[in-house]
Amino acid sequence: MNPEQILQTNKRYEIIASSRRQVKVIINKKTYYLSDSIFSILAVTTLPISYNEIIQKLTTLSSSHSHWVQLTTTLNQAINIGLITSPDNSAIVIGTNSANFDSAPVHIRMLNDKTRTLAYQKAIREVVSENDIVVDIGTGTGVLAITAAQAGAKHVYAIEATELGKVAERNFAKNRLNDKITLLEGLSTEIHLPEKASVLVSEIIGNDPLNERIIPTTKDACKRLLKPEARLIPQTLEIYLLPLTVPTKLINKYFFTKRTCSDWKNAYQIDFSELLNTPTSNRLIELGSHKCKDFPTFSEPLLISKIVLSKISNETLSIQGSFKSQIDGVLNGFLIYFNSKLSPHTLLTLHPNESDSRNNWGNSIYVLESAQVLYTNQTVNFTYSFKNNQSSIVITDNA
Ligand SMILES: C[S@@+](CC[C@H](N)C(=O)[O-])C[C@H]1O[C@@H](n2cnc3c(N)ncnc32)[C@H](O)[C@@H]1O
Numbered sequence: 001m002n003p004e005q006i007l008q009t010n011k012r013y014e015i016i017a018s019s020r021r022q023v024k025v026i027i028n029k030k031t032y033y034l035s036d037s038i039f040s041i042l043a044v045t046t047l048p049i050s051y052n053e054i055i056q057k058l059t060t061l062s063s064s065h066s067h068w069v070q071l072t073t074t075l076n077q078a079i080n081i082g083l084i085t086s087p088d089n090s091a092i093v094i095g096t097n098s099a100n101f102d103s104a105p106v107h108i109r110m111l112n113d114k115t116r117t118l119a120y121q122k123a124i125r126e127v128v129s130e131n132d133i134v135v136d137i138g139t140g141t142g143v144l145a146i147t148a149a150q151a152g153a154k155h156v157y158a159i160e161a162t163e164l165g166k167v168a169e170r171n172f173a174k175n176r177l178n179d180k181i182t183l184l185e186g187l188s189t190e191i192h193l194p195e196k197a198s199v200l201v202s203e204i205i206g207n208d209p210l211n212e213r214i215i216p217t218t219k220d221a222c223k224r225l226l227k228p229e230a231r232l233i234p235q236t237l238e239i240y241l242l243p244l245t246v247p248t249k250l251i252n253k254y255f256f257t258k259r260t261c262s263d264w265k266n267a268y269q270i271d272f273s274e275l276l277n278t279p280t281s282n283r284l285i286e287l288g289s290h291k292c293k294d295f296p297t298f299s300e301p302l303l304i305s306k307i308v309l310s311k312i313s314n315e316t317l318s319i320q321g322s323f324k325s326q327i328d329g330v331l332n333g334f335l336i337y338f339n340s341k342l343s344p345h346t347l348l349t350l351h352p353n354e355s356d357s358r359n360n361w362g363n364s365i366y367v368l369e370s371a372q373v374l375y376t377n378q379t380v381n382f383t384y385s386f387k388n389n390q391s392s393i394v395i396t397d398n399a
């Protein structure tokens with residue numbers, strides 16, 4: 001939830017005391033059971049108030065940590081069932097925290113990435129025709145749903161998990177397409193369509209290409225939301241690895257290293273060496289492929305997996321690869337980037353030498369636990385895995 005989001009009690013509810021600690025809430029003809037701490041929450045949300053302020057007030061009201069947990073859990077349940085909601089559409093606030101998908105900077109970056117957005121528009125115009133029912137998973141500002149409707153689709157279902165969906169809906173109306181596009185709010189994996197779609201459009205490719213959950217989301221869409229012969233945009237996603245030397249300066253910015261610990265020891269007279277034994281949650285640096293184009297590389301990019309999105313079987317990947325070093329040097333990382341065939345005639349590439357320097361993806365570099373000194377013609381074997389929603393690479397052997 002965006003902390004600045006304005007919320008208020010939905011006036012159309014009925015509440016009935018159920019048992020000692022529970023109340024029955026009927027809203028939109030559905031029945032839910034909530035803890036009786038809902039009364040304290042309703043008292044706070046009679047007038048429009050931001051999510052952040054609600055939390056502050058509940059913190060003041062709570063008598064203990066467990067009471068606070070119960071209050072905030074009930075608040076989130078009340079929001080999920082629509083008992084507490086935005087007062088009206090005009091009160092939606094778009095956040096500015098660039099880590100969240102309901103924030104302005106993320107969507108500004110994507111719309112400013114003309115190579116990406118124009119490629120998607122081209123692919124949609126290539127694929128969509130007038131009898132098509134289109135589903136756009138993760139509509140964001142609505143750009144791809146609007147393009148599909150403009151391309152002549154019979155109807156478009158635009159699904160969005162964040163509050164931004166409501167803003168997209170206003171864009172549909174502004175472009176006089178509200179009778180052609182239906183917004184469905186929520187996660188695509190929890191939504192049912194009134195009819196199956198003949199085209200899937202989605203742009204849920206991450207910096208670590210698979211970590212916006214394109215694999216499980218597309219697999220679920222193929223199973224539940226699409227006709228058997230549906231066409232997909234994108235069609236394929238190819239994952240590439242490029243073995244390279246990440247400059248020490250960059251490594252020192254993201255990880256605790258001997259060099260920085262010794263520098264701090266000199267400056268502060270404190271031994272920080274324990275930091276070196278503290279693992280970080282992942283080894284990925286989100287940099288952008290074009291920023292790596294001057295880093296020394298050990299081979300051509302290695303195609304590690306070609307995913308045909310209409311035929312996904314596994315949700316996790318574990319792939320053995322190898323390359324022969326073309327130079328002497330220190331291998332300490334791999335750039336992970338993608339190429340995607342959006343449609344039969346439209347390709348989107350994030351190859352470091354070919355991608356637009358203004359592209360919005362901060363493609364990840366996987367930094368190895370321990371750097372390897374390599375000589376020309378030396379063979380390196382490695383395993384790439386995508387598990388627990390993130391990539392990792394280990395060198396298994398270099399001979
Ligand atoms: C990378 S953005 C793309 C937005 C827009 N389609 C565009 O091209 O500018 C992905 C959007 O998909 C939404 N999203 C991701 N997975 C989703 C899912 N399974 N169901 C609904 N929305 C999803 C995110 O909240 C985000 O707004």
